[in-house]
Amino acid sequence: MHVTLSVNGTEHALDIDPRTTLLDALRDHLDLTGTKKGCDHGQCGACTILLDGKRINSCLTLAVMHEGDAITTVEGLSTPDALSPLQAAFVAHDGYQCGYCTPGQICSATGMLEEIAAGWPSHVTDDLEADPALTREEISERMSGNLCRCSAYPNIVDAIAEVGGAAK
Amino acid sequence: MKPASFRYVRPNSVAEVCEVLAAEPDARIIAGGQTLTPMLAMRLARPSVLVDIHRIGELIGISRVDGAVVIRSATRQVDALHSAIIDEDLPLLAKALPWVGHPPTRTRGTVGGSIANADPSAEIGLVAVTLDAEIVLADGEDEEVVLAEDFFIGPMLTVASPSACLTEVRFPRRPDGRLGVGFQEISSRKSDFAFASAAAQLVLDADGACSELRVGVGGVGDVPLKLDAEALCGTRLADAEIRDFAVAAMADVETVGDLHASEAYRRRAGAALIAKAIIEARQGALNTGSSGGRNVG
Numbered sequence: 001m002h003v004t005l006s007v008n009g010t011e012h013a014l015d016i017d018p019r020t021t022l023l024d025a026l027r028d029h030l031d032l033t034g035t036k037k038g039c040d041h042g043q044c045g046a047c048t049i050l051l052d053g054k055r056i057n058s059c060l061t062l063a064v065m066h067e068g069d070a071i072t073t074v075e076g077l078s079t080p081d082a083l084s085p086l087q088a089a090f091v092a093h094d095g096y097q098c099g100y101c102t103p104g105q106i107c108s109a110t111g112m113l114e115e116i117a118a119g120w121p122s123h124v125t126d127d128l129e130a131d132p133a134l135t136r137e138e139i140s141e142r143m144s145g146n147l148c149r150c151s152a153y154p155n156i157v158d159a160i161a162e163v164g165g166a167a168k
Numbered sequence: 169m170k171p172a173s174f175r176y177v178r179p180n181s182v183a184e185v186c187e188v189l190a191a192e193p194d195a196r197i198i199a200g201g202q203t204l205t206p207m208l209a210m211r212l213a214r215p216s217v218l219v220d221i222h223r224i225g226e227l228i229g230i231s232r233v234d235g236a237v238v239i240r241s242a243t244r245q246v247d248a249l250h251s252a253i254i255d256e257d258l259p260l261l262a263k264a265l266p267w268v269g270h271p272p273t274r275t276r277g278t279v280g281g282s283i284a285n286a287d288p289s290a291e292i293g294l295v296a297v298t299l300d301a302e303i304v305l306a307d308g309e310d311e312e313v314v315l316a317e318d319f320f321i322g323p324m325l326t327v328a329s330p331s332a333c334l335t336e337v338r339f340p341r342r343p344d345g346r347l348g349v350g351f352q353e354i355s356s357r358k359s360d361f362a363f364a365s366a367a368a369q370l371v372l373d374a375d376g377a378c379s380e381l382r383v384g385v386g387g388v389g390d391v392p393l394k395l396d397a398e399a400l401c402g403t404r405l406a407d408a409e410i411r412d413f414a415v416a417a418m419a420d421v422e423t424v425g426d427l428h429a430s431e432a433y434r435r436r437a438g439a440a441l442i443a444k445a446i447i448e449a450r451q452g453a454l455n456t457g458s459s460g461g462r463n464v465g
Contacts, residue, residue: 001176018176018218019169021205040170041206042273043360054246054275060205061276064176065198065220108272115271120250123266144358145270 003064007032008076018064023047025063026073034074034103038147045146048104048111049073055111057145074103077110086110089159097150108146109160115142116164134164171208178220182227182306182333185219189331190308192217197333199227199242200277202269203285222278227335230254236302236338241280245269245292248279257341260299260349260369264291267351270359280334283319286326288424289362289387291353293320297392298367298384301339305332313338320391343380346372348452350445353387354437356428362387363429366441368449370405376454378405385442388423388434395442405450407443414442 001018004011007030014029023040026032026049038046040059047058050072078084083091086106096102116132124141125132132138139157148156179185189195196215198204199222207213221227227242230251237258239248248254249265268291269277282292283303296303296316303319305312305328312332319326328334353365364387371380381400386392395417403409418439425431 017169018174019171019208021169021209024169040209042202042269045270045272048272051275055272056275057202057272060202060273062176062198062201062205062218065201065222112271141358142271145272 001064003067005030005063005066005071006069007071008073014063016063018062020063021059022049022061022063022066022071023058026058026071029063032073032075035107036100036103038101038104043147044101044104045108046101046104048108048146050107050111053111053114055108072107074107077106084110085163086113086159089163090156093155093159093162094152095156095159096148096152101146101148101150105143105146105148105156108143109156109163112139112142113160113164134161136161139164170211172211172214174208174215175217176220177217178223181224182335185221185224185333186306186308186331188217188219189333193330195219195330197221197284199281200244200273202273202277202281203287204281221333227280232257232341233338235341237341238336238338239279240336241278241284241334243279245274245277245279245282246271249274258299258339259342259347260351260367261292261295261339263349263351264295264367267291267353267362267365273359279337283316283337284326284328284334286320286322286324286391287361288320288323288389288391289355289365290392291351291362291365291386294365294367294384294386294392295351296337296339297386297394298369298382299339300382300394301337303334304336304338305329306335307332311335317394322390342369343371345379346453346456348372348449348454348456350448350450350452352441352445352448354441364388364434364437364441366438366445368442368445370446370449370453372405372450372453376404377402378450381446383417383442383446385418385421385438388418388438389421390424393421400446405446407447410446410450411439411443414439414446417442 036046038044042060194216301316350368353362373379381397383395383397423431423434
């Protein structure tokens with residue numbers, strides 16, 4: 001089946017089986033292997049990408065459903081010479097051990113900081129009228145869809161807190 | 169690529185969806201796909217045709233109609249979570265939505281999809297049953313309206329015919345007065361499937377006595393259940409009365425056991441969460457002025 005995917009600003013015309021998930025299309029058809037396959041059923045977050053700026057699990061959606069959507073993968077966030085602020089912060093804070101979950105963590109955190117900037121409250125936000133503060137509790141709750149089996153969580157939270165301008 | 173082979177179609181209207189469903193008995197609707205995609209991969213679902221409704225404009229949106237809040241079926245959970253209408257008129261659903269999945273799944277997952285999927289541990293279905301929401305199905309030229317309590321008949325099973333498309337869910341608007349809501353859930357980790365969950369919505373009269381109470385429990389049996397809370401109406405909702413009610417209510421519920429939670433555990437946890445949800449709702453109502461106002465429970 002024919003579909004045109006817009007990935008990191010480039011259009012790709014693909015002829016693929018409708019069974020192909022967006023994750024498999026990115027990795028196997030477009031060779032964008034930064035996006036990782038962990039559990040392949042929406043539990044781990046390793047495959048997190050940005051769809052029209054909002055974070056989603058690319059394993060939980062079919063490529064043919066995304067004609068015309070703006071897809072951003074970890075490769076689209078920066079170049080190797082000029083890391084995104086979150087990427088640089090993950091390096092500075094050692095926000096990983098094996099690194100497999102890292103692209104998903106960084107895409108998810110990129111989307112999450114946009115949500116904070118838009119004033120979206122989370123489950124742990126006390127004052128729903130004020131702009132949410134970026135406490136460690138807020139970061140943990142908002143990143144709950146991204147697992148790190150090496151448990152680098154303290155450093156991941158440090159990295160995100162630095163970029164997001166953490167609240168005391 | 170793990171699913172069994174299927175054809176993919178993307179109709180432009182509900183009428184076209186119904187045409188496809190009528191012609192293809194093994195067709196299946198996909199909206200957000202947050203449950204169906206893994207079910208396809210595990211071949212627990214093997215549709216001949218996948219009917220994608222997620223871009224059909226007439227199936228998206230939240231509005232006030234008469235005394236109800238109408239959520240069209242393909243409305244994203246994230247949009248419901250940030251809806252001022254739901255925040256104001258449907259505080260129990262507003263309270264439950266942060267428990268649904270996690271942020272990336274709420275970006276895609278839909279309100280109608282969660283209902284149609286009929287997972288017994290799902291939060292939106294529990295709120296629908298607790299509040300007596302109406303579920304609207306389009307089937308060919310016909311429209312069928314089913315009370316949420318009658319809609320769910322088993323795990324992942326509903327009364328909807330294979331040729332029907334869920335078009336909207338009509339939740340009754342919150343009652344006026346001193347309203348409080350509570351929602352409680354326990355799972356192995358946040359965002360995972362609930363072992364047990366409970367929802368409560370109540371109104372206190374000027375003297376602090378309960379004039380209206382709705383209670384539901386989810387995750388414990390085959391379907392979300394509405395409980396008869398008449399016994400607590402007219403009382404001042406003392407903690408001990410609430411706990412006695414919760415234990416008695418769960419005594420009659422047929423619970424299920426699995427690897428993660430036994431039948432006895434679900435019975436105990438269900439009772440504890442029912443009590444906590446009612447107490448949470450009571451405190452919310454007590455904190456509200458007598459004229460009602462924004463829910464903070």
